[in-house]
Amino acid sequence: MTPGSGLQAGLKNRHLTMIAIGGVIGAGLFVGSSSGIATAGPGILLSYALVGTLVVLVMRMLGEMSAANPTSGSFSAHADRALGRWAGFSIGWLYWFFWVVVLAVEATAGAKILEGWVPAVPQWGWALIVMVVLTATNLVSVGSYGEFEFWFAGIKVVAIGAFIVIGLLAVFGVLPGVDADKASFGNLTGHGGFLPHGPGAVLTGVLLVVFSFMGSEIATLAAGESEDPQRAVTKSTNSIIWRIGVFYLGSILVVVSLLPWNDPSIKKDGSYVAALDSLGIAHAGQIMNFIVLTSVLSCLNSGLYTASRMAFSLGERGDAPKAFARVNSRGVPLAAILASVVFGFVAVFFNYLSPDKIFLFLVNSSGAVALFVWLVICFSQLRMRKIIQREAPEKLVVKMWLYPYLTWATAALIVFVLGYMLTDTEHDGRETVLLSLMVAAIVLVIAGVKQRLAANRPAPAAEAEADKVSVG
Numbered sequence: 001m002t003p004g005s006g007l008q009a010g011l012k013n014r015h016l017t018m019i020a021i022g023g024v025i026g027a028g029l030f031v032g033s034s035s036g037i038a039t040a041g042p043g044i045l046l047s048y049a050l051v052g053t054l055v056v057l058v059m060r061m062l063g064e065m066s067a068a069n070p071t072s073g074s075f076s077a078h079a080d081r082a083l084g085r086w087a088g089f090s091i092g093w094l095y096w097f098f099w100v101v102v103l104a105v106e107a108t109a110g111a112k113i114l115e116g117w118v119p120a121v122p123q124w125g126w127a128l129i130v131m132v133v134l135t136a137t138n139l140v141s142v143g144s145y146g147e148f149e150f151w152f153a154g155i156k157v158v159a160i161g162a163f164i165v166i167g168l169l170a171v172f173g174v175l176p177g178v179d180a181d182k183a184s185f186g187n188l189t190g191h192g193g194f195l196p197h198g199p200g201a202v203l204t205g206v207l208l209v210v211f212s213f214m215g216s217e218i219a220t221l222a223a224g225e226s227e228d229p230q231r232a233v234t235k236s237t238n239s240i241i242w243r244i245g246v247f248y249l250g251s252i253l254v255v256v257s258l259l260p261w262n263d264p265s266i267k268k269d270g271s272y273v274a275a276l277d278s279l280g281i282a283h284a285g286q287i288m289n290f291i292v293l294t295s296v297l298s299c300l301n302s303g304l305y306t307a308s309r310m311a312f313s314l315g316e317r318g319d320a321p322k323a324f325a326r327v328n329s330r331g332v333p334l335a336a337i338l339a340s341v342v343f344g345f346v347a348v349f350f351n352y353l354s355p356d357k358i359f360l361f362l363v364n365s366s367g368a369v370a371l372f373v374w375l376v377i378c379f380s381q382l383r384m385r386k387i388i389q390r391e392a393p394e395k396l397v398v399k400m401w402l403y404p405y406l407t408w409a410t411a412a413l414i415v416f417v418l419g420y421m422l423t424d425t426e427h428d429g430r431e432t433v434l435l436s437l438m439v440a441a442i443v444l445v446i447a448g449v450k451q452r453l454a455a456n457r458p459a460p461a462a463e464a465e466a467d468k469v470s471v472g
Helices: 013-023 027-068 074-082 085-117 123-140 142-171 200-213 218-225 229-238 240-258 264-269 271-278 284-316 334-353 358-366 369-391 405-421 429-456 461-466
Strands: none
Touching: 013 142, 013 218, 013 229, 013 240, 013 284, 027 074, 027 200, 027 218, 027 229, 027 240, 027 264, 027 271, 027 284, 027 369, 027 405, 074 085, 074 218, 074 284, 074 369, 085 123, 085 284, 085 334, 085 358, 085 369, 085 429, 123 142, 123 284, 123 334, 142 240, 142 271, 142 284, 200 369, 200 405, 218 229, 218 284, 229 240, 240 271, 264 271, 271 284, 284 334, 334 358, 358 429, 369 405, 369 429, 405 429
């Protein structure tokens, strides 16, 4: 249980394991990879490897801080301590904003699939049903969220594992009963080379795939409600390398080996559906629709959980309404969940009312938040390491490699990616960064005003004492 909070340790080790594994497999992997392949060709593997390395390094830093001080606020709480109240406030609210917009995006994506299966129910009706069901799941208990996520993530993991095994058997020519005439590792270099559009396309590919990695940090938030938070954080941090290597690099390698990167079916049907179709597997489209739906529901489930726990943590620290920090008899932060889902419902409504204006603004203005979060984690870790070493060195059970040099290098790479996005007009990179920076600036101004008002108000003795509490 998170120290000093009303949250309950309702997540079992198997829940945490699957949340950690499933957190890196977003619906974006299935849906968004085709545009990346079309842009960079087989070189998209380098884009995934570059972003994957970035995520591994950022998660190592976050793991170091979270293993020393597990909390439902994760990086927002660490930023609060390391950089100041303004940083914890700003990145916490930006992260909350990101996930409530994701709720609307995923609810709409799931509703489209379900409407295709049962057209009698309109798309908005399916979106409403999906949101209500998963809200109810989160309201029952943290254990019910964990159980749902265990099965959702389990289906994703099994599906990708099966896809990789079947695909590799086809590439090696040993898959019985399948005539995969196009399948060969020669596809990696045989159609204009490994980098058909030049090295620059790898960086453009980075912009297209970076957002499909968001969610890796969910395990560190959920660890605060597990029986052994430190062990859970350590385990998820140490396993991030193989998870990204297998699920992202492994599955994309299979796709670009089964088919030439410029095969029209990849863009028309989606990369995974096209790959399955090339093997002559019956109903490949419907199979992938089911897997994508599972990923969407998983992302929705985790998004609602993550947004509500961040709102809870902000409430605990006085950076959100106090009601957000209150829990019911089952240890569930009722107000935090309902506030998050209400904004999600409003965003879904905007998606039907004004998809090309208001909703597009919401999506683009939250798009670069992942990179902002990762940058704040870098700067928090630079300060937090010194604090932990000074106050509780025995809690450094997870350590960032080559500190501080690798931390600075990671921060520099994130800044470079943000800068490169500003040059990208073809894929809305510039608009996404500028709108996200605008929203971040607004939140920073609010944080500054709030801090100024707090400084002019005499602090109660209890709050002054609380500020002296050290790590752990």
